[in-house]
Amino acid sequence: MTEKTSKALVDAIRLKDENFESLKRHNGENVRLKKQLEATKEQLETTILEVSKVKGELESALVEVSWLKKSIPTERDAAVQEFLGSQAFHDAFRPCYIRAANFEKRKWMAVLERYDNGSIIQKYRDEMDEYR
Numbered sequence: 001m002t003e004k005t006s007k008a009l010v011d012a013i014r015l016k017d018e019n020f021e022s023l024k025r026h027n028g029e030n031v032r033l034k035k036q037l038e039a040t041k042e043q044l045e046t047t048i049l050e051v052s053k054v055k056g057e058l059e060s061a062l063v064e065v066s067w068l069k070k071s072i073p074t075e076r077d078a079a080v081q082e083f084l085g086s087q088a089f090h091d092a093f094r095p096c097y098i099r100a101a102n103f104e105k106r107k108w109m110a111v112l113e114r115y116d117n118g119s120i121i122q123k124y125r126d127e128m129d130e131y132r
Contacts, residue, residue, distance in 0.1 A: 083108045 073081070083089055086108065 079111050083112060 086104070089105075089108070
């Protein structure tokens with residue numbers, strides 16, 4: 001073998017060794033990144049499960065709040081129900097009690113007007129017109 005060939009062979013072996021070392025470093029870095037990615041993936045899956053659980057709890061709470069909100073009568077509803085259950089309301093449909101109930105009706109009409117801007121009163125008057 002000539003000196004040139006020998007030198008070229010040594011250079012080729014050195015280059016191969018350098019490339020091999022570089023590949024080992026890259027492989028080590030890739031293995032580290034893969035482990036890090038897997039750990040991140042596990043954390044993400046855990047977080048997704050926790051978020052789903054919290055979302056379910058929140059949706060249940062919203063349904064319960066909505067149900068509670070519907071079951072609580074408003075001040076207006078309470079006034080209307082009290083009026084509809086009052087003797088004055090029932091007496092209004094009996095001609096013999098009309099005079100005695102007028103004061104009570106006026107009082108309730110004022111209360112209803114305050115809460116309803118007159119729509120229930122108009123409905124009441126329309127019903128009264130049907131009986132006349």
